[in-house]
Amino acid sequence: MNRFLLGLLGLVLMLAGAFAVAVHYGFVPQADRSDALLPGTALPQTWVLWVIAAAAVVIALLCLRWLTAQIPRRKVASWRWADEAGTTRITTATATAPFAEEVTAYPGVRKVEASLTGPHTAPSLALVVRAHGDADLRGIRRRIDDEGLPRLREALGTPGLHATVEFRMSPSKADARVR
Structure with missing residues (x-):
């Protein structure tokens, strides 16, 4: 809308x-x-012009703020571990890519977007799962909790990894063929 x-x-x-x-x-x-655009030729008082100018500036700044909010922001964060053997650095996008591929292979899942936020000592995982309209959402969520997340926690060495899942539905394959 x-x-x-x-x-x-x-x-x-x-x-x-x-x-x-x-x-x-x-x-x-x-x-x-x-012809004149508006009737009358007298200018308004000076304070009216200042108010109009100030309102125009405020509206322009609000429009610029809205415009910058439309630009997608993908902040690439990296985690770093250091020990006596050396330093390991990994981007959060690299860490979540295999997990997103695994969840995408679940039945009924069309696409998965995964992003890790926070420090590697207390991370948080946000998932956007795009599923077909006839998908079993409870089954997908159960598999994420029982299979995918434990493997990701083990791979990252973060047992306290918390995840939020947002499901977005698309028309089922049968609906797409009917149209």
């Missing part, structure tokens, strides 16, 4: 701008380009 409304607003603004350009160049015979 958000994208639809933004697209609709953008379309309306583009049409309004195109209409203004068409009137300026005389392409619209019903509109006289020498």
